[in-house]
Amino acid sequence: MTYAGVFSFVQSLFITNVEAQDVVYHNSQTIPLLAASISPDPDADKGGPEVSFDETGMFIVAETGLFSLLPGEYVSATGKEENVYIVRPGDTLSHIAELFNVKSETIRWRNDLGAKEYIRAGQDLKIPPADGVYHKIKKGDTLGGIAKAYKAETSAIKTFNGVVDASGLQVGKEIFIPGGKSSVAVKTQTSSSSQKSTYVKVLSSVPSQISSDKLGEWMWPVNGGVVTQGYGSTSFANRSGYYKGNNHGGVDIGAPRGTAIVAAKDGVVTMSQWYYGYGNLVEIKHDDGTITRYGHNTSNSVKKGQRVVQGQVIAKLGSTGRVTGPHVHFEIRDANGKQMEDNVFYQTYLNY
Incomplete structure (x- = not known):
């Protein structure tokens, strides 16, 4: 048997459950050459991203180019939780919204971003667990009243927050209104002439490891x-x-x-x-x-x-x-x- 024959025989061992007309056979003379893989990342051979926890137990992902997440303050009764996303270079608000399957407006409402306000690398963004808004409970609030104010379903508010009636509402605590619409329009930035002067904070002394x-x-x-x-x-x-x-x-x-x-x-x-x-x-x-x-x-x-x-x-x-x-x-x-x-x-x- 020739070398080309041996090659064809070995090749046939790995081809199963396909129609003959879908298979392109090559011999030693016609087989395509493989192109070398070129990585744009000089550090690609150093393994995956480094993971660590800071002093507060927060999860840190370094150099992923994808997600940098920290735990948020809100966890729903359904187990869905808010995250804090650290904006990466090149991120856009619409792209981040798509990653988390929420609307851009939801992120703007949660972070009090102006309609024309840009995000920047390194900025922390609170990402709600779903489309909707948050409401801080005030004395006298009822589930029906809250639902009406935000044009939402009372049943959805109950399910998402694990409350049965108004007795489960704690004054001062935030609840999530799934599907709710903000009752206040997203703020727009004021002109530079009406903006207040920048506040500068100066520390006269700080704790130091060097005297x-x-x-x-x-x-x-x-x-x-x-x-x-x-x-x-x-x-x-x-x-x-x-x-x-x-x-x-x-x-x-x-x-x-x-x-x-x-x-x-x-x-x-x-x-x-x-x-x-x-x-x-x-x-x-x-x-x-x-x-x-x-x-x-x-x-x-x-x-x-x-x-x-x-x-x-x-x-x-x-x-x-x-x-x-x-x-x-x-x-x-x-x-x-x-x-x-x-x-x-x-x-x-x-x-x-």
């Missing part, structure tokens, strides 16, 4: 927190292979999501955007020429070109970008943008 006498002119960049990884050849850098030359270029300070991140010195914001593995990043150029970076923020509170002072809240701590849990990645660079190793943060936590 104030050693910090000198610097300020600890987080309102508390614990260093989870230092600068340089750290144990995580060496075993993970995440960083060029197995060198971690900064200090990671872990804290609960939403913790205030503050400017370490006075300066001007040179960047406030999503920036590759940093996720939401704020970069500040200080008056002495040094540059600081604050990465992985849930949201940024400042804009490019804005003047900030030491201790001013510039962002909320989070887990956007390439992360294994909520923290701020803090860097200090010189005027040329190169890592400035001779600083109290890097030296205190060198190879830590």
